Amino acid sequence: MNSKPFFGELKRRNVYKVAAAYAVIAWLLFEASSVWLHALEAPTGVIKVLAVFLVLGFALAVYISWSFEATPEGLKRTGRVSPQEIQALPSWSTRKFMAFIVITALLASSLLVFDLVRTKPTSPPAATAQP
Numbered sequence: 481m482n483s484k485p486f487f488g489e490l491k492r493r494n495v496y497k498v499a500a501a502y503a504v505i506a507w508l509l510f511e512a513s514s515v516w517l518h519a520l521e522a523p524t525g526v527i528k529v530l531a532v533f534l535v536l537g538f539a540l541a542v543y544i545s546w547s548f549e550a551t552p553e554g555l556k557r558t559g560r561v562s563p564q565e566i567q568a569l570p571s572w573s574t575r576k577f578m579a580f581i582v583i584t585a586l587l588a589s590s591l592l593v594f595d596l597v598r599t600k601p602t603s604p605p606a607a608t609a610q611p
Contacts, residue, residue: 494543494545494574495542495546497545498541498542498544498545499538499542499545500539500540500604502541502542503538504584505532506537506538508584508588509530509534510527510530510531510534511588511591512587513527513530514527515591515595517596536592548574560572
């Protein structure tokens with residue numbers, strides 16, 4: 481089996497881009513929710529359920545990016561799209577993409593600073609027995 485056509489098809493259908501974008505956004509969402517859920521003293525099961533949903537969502541996003549193409553008229557099955565329709569889609573400029581990366585990095589670093597700086601709850605002092 482020759483893997484070059486398969487990986488070429490993954491690239492043509494933008495599966496790599498969708499997988500990378502989903503991984504970054506899911507990581508950011510997971511980190512932010514773990515900080516906020518911990519601050520709100522939510523049960524640890526909530527974070528586990530979120531992780532399962534993010535993994536299932538990753539599989540769904542990769543499947544959709546493989547099966548469908550985004551066209552100006554909306555999503556279409558990959559077999560029904562001509563190459564001219566795919567080329568007609570607008571794309572991000574380098575400047576917009578860099579702004580997105582910088583904003584995402586600033587958001588992630590601010591969540592990290594918040595987690596490091598916030599006051600940790602202290603345990604109540606042990607009660608001493610009075611005779």
